[in-house]
Amino acid sequence: MNTIEHYIDGAFVASTSGNTSPVFNPATGDVIAEVGLANIDEVDAAIAAAKAALPGWRATSLARRSEILFAFRNLVIEHKDEIAAALTAEHGKVLSDSAGEIQRGIENIEFACGIPELLKGSFSEQVSTGIDVFEIRQPVGVVAGITPFNFPAMVPMWMYPNAIACGNTFVLKPSEKDPSVNNIVARLWTEAGLPAGVFNVVQGDRVAVERILDHPDVAAVSFVGSTPIAKSIYATAAANGKRVQALGGAKNHMIVLPDAEMEGAADAAISAAYGSAGERCMAISVAVAVGSAGDALVKAIEERIPGVTVGDGTNPASEMGPLITGEHRDKVAGYLTSGAEQGATVVVDGRNMEFDLNGFFLGPSLLDNVTTDMDAYKDEIFGPVLSIIRVDTYEEAVQLINDNPYGNGTAIFTRDGGAARRFQFEVEAGMVGINVPVPVPVAAYSFGGWNSSAFGDTHIYGKEGVHFYTRTKVVTSRWPDPGTSNIDLGFPTNT
Numbered sequence: 001m002n003t004i005e006h007y008i009d010g011a012f013v014a015s016t017s018g019n020t021s022p023v024f025n026p027a028t029g030d031v032i033a034e035v036g037l038a039n040i041d042e043v044d045a046a047i048a049a050a051k052a053a054l055p056g057w058r059a060t061s062l063a064r065r066s067e068i069l070f071a072f073r074n075l076v077i078e079h080k081d082e083i084a085a086a087l088t089a090e091h092g093k094v095l096s097d098s099a100g101e102i103q104r105g106i107e108n109i110e111f112a113c114g115i116p117e118l119l120k121g122s123f124s125e126q127v128s129t130g131i132d133v134f135e136i137r138q139p140v141g142v143v144a145g146i147t148p149f150n151f152p153a154m155v156p157m158w159m160y161p162n163a164i165a166c167g168n169t170f171v172l173k174p175s176e177k178d179p180s181v182n183n184i185v186a187r188l189w190t191e192a193g194l195p196a197g198v199f200n201v202v203q204g205d206r207v208a209v210e211r212i213l214d215h216p217d218v219a220a221v222s223f224v225g226s227t228p229i230a231k232s233i234y235a236t237a238a239a240n241g242k243r244v245q246a247l248g249g250a251k252n253h254m255i256v257l258p259d260a261e262m263e264g265a266a267d268a269a270i271s272a273a274y275g276s277a278g279e280r281c282m283a284i285s286v287a288v289a290v291g292s293a294g295d296a297l298v299k300a301i302e303e304r305i306p307g308v309t310v311g312d313g314t315n316p317a318s319e320m321g322p323l324i325t326g327e328h329r330d331k332v333a334g335y336l337t338s339g340a341e342q343g344a345t346v347v348v349d350g351r352n353m354e355f356d357l358n359g360f361f362l363g364p365s366l367l368d369n370v371t372t373d374m375d376a377y378k379d380e381i382f383g384p385v386l387s388i389i390r391v392d393t394y395e396e397a398v399q400l401i402n403d404n405p406y407g408n409g410t411a412i413f414t415r416d417g418g419a420a421r422r423f424q425f426e427v428e429a430g431m432v433g434i435n436v437p438v439p440v441p442v443a444a445y446s447f448g449g450w451n452s453s454a455f456g457d458t459h460i461y462g463k464e465g466v467h468f469y470t471r472t473k474v475v476t477s478r479w480p481d482p483g484t485s486n487i488d489l490g491f492p493t494n495t
């Protein structure tokens with residue numbers, strides 16, 4: 001059985017910890033590899049490599065950094081199929097979703113290629129007589145990324161292109177559930193000309209994360225994952241004096257007003273709720289139907305569900321794959337049981353769908369008449385279960401969203417520009433869609449939620465990413481008038 005290694009200081013390194021974790025093919029349920037889990041010494045080795053590479057990389061010109069980023073971007077495009085295949089094999093999502101996530105990641109590499117422009121500082125001439133002030137942005141040092149299973153290629157790309165472009169060195173601790181993708185990425189970085197030690201991958205679990213948080217040589221931590229872990233990473237990293245941004249879980253609502261184009265809203269709900277089997281932090285998990293929208297919306301979604309082809313992600317006909325593990329599939333299915341017990345209507349029960357393979361499948365499921373006291377509403381389900389909540393007014397719909405502890409993404413479907421504008425003004429969430437169900441910002445903006453969906457004051461990627469991975473230095477300089485020098489520079493003297 002293949003054992004997945006670390007990538008430290010420009011080379012693959014086998015773990016010697018003796019601890020491994022199984023990696024499944026979620027479509028078949030088979031264990032396809034083991035991943036070696038780092039012990040403290042292995043994490044220390046990765047951080048030491050990043051620390052040693054820092055002075056050289058920091059001193060590398062912006063032009064050269066940009067050149068390496070362009071080369072890396074081209075290699076990722078060239079190897080997209082290889083990365084997508086590894087991603088689908090370990091995560092289960094359909095190949096087109098894997099390719100889509102890599103493409104959204106590439107946007108961030110392209111953004112970072114513009115680092116000479118992004119790092120431009122500011123300059124104030126003659127703030128006082130003969131005195132100028134300017135601000136420069138310098139790297140923070142060795143930075144770490146800790147990432148979730150659901151976007152194993154894209155979420156790390158939210159972090160390392162900007163971090164590396166800014167002159168930092170990077171240690172990535174990917175999810176142990178689908179670890180292979182980032183070893184391909186590491187190989188491509190080296191092929192692109194990145195010096196050894198600038199990008200390192202340390203495979204591991206909680207042990208590795210705790211060491212990263214404790215290590216005095218790690219200056220900053222970017223985390224993306226579930227809310228309880230995000231909260232604890234934020235607290236520990238901050239207590240240890242590190243810069244930290246920690247993005248957490250979500251419960252994303254989509255309001256459908258009675259004037260919405262209902263067929264389009266139903267199509268949007270299907271792709272946003274069931275795409276990637278609902279394992280997206282921007283998945284729509286609750287559709288809030290206002291007034292007469294309720295019956296029409298439920299009918300239109302119910303009619304579309306049998307058209308969603310669920311199967312092995314490697315089959316081009318599949319539109320939705322399995323969930324990440326059997327345990328997670330059973331947990332998600334449990335919300336159909338608890339939903340029914342607590343008074344919801346099970347309109348479509350994905351447990352009734354039959355599959356040829358023994359993987360961790362659950363069909364798209366629809367719960368109607370959900371209320372805010374039900375477990376299916378209170379918890380982040382992170383699977384293909386869409387809840388419908390019916391309310392009478394727009395105000396009730398917005399209040400419901402604003403009362404929810406999360407605040408990642410949200411959307412409104414309406415033909416009324418005034419209603420949409422009011423929604424963008426008053427809804428409490430970090431990313432808002434207007435007739436767009438999954439409003440993931442393009443790389444020129446930044447990604448992040450509010451409330452329990454993000455801890456720390458900086459969102460991820462885009463300009464906020466550059467801000468997070470740099471610290472400013474303000475220089476106040478005074479140069480005497482050249483004529484006052486004792487050495488004759490050829491200027492007329494002032495006297």
Ligand code: NAD
Nearest residue numbers: 147148149174175205206209225226229247248249250281
């Ligand atoms: P997770 O929180 O279980 O794991 C995330 C990372 O933390 C992994 O690398 C994991 O190894 C590590 N980890 C897990 N338990 C830990 C512990 N006790 N101590 C230290 N480290 C630990 O998340 P997941 O199940 O991999 O991913 C799904 C979650 O991520 C969902 O909640 C989803 O909403 C969230 N997510 C959020 C965003 C966002 O941008 N806000 C994006 C993607 C995923």
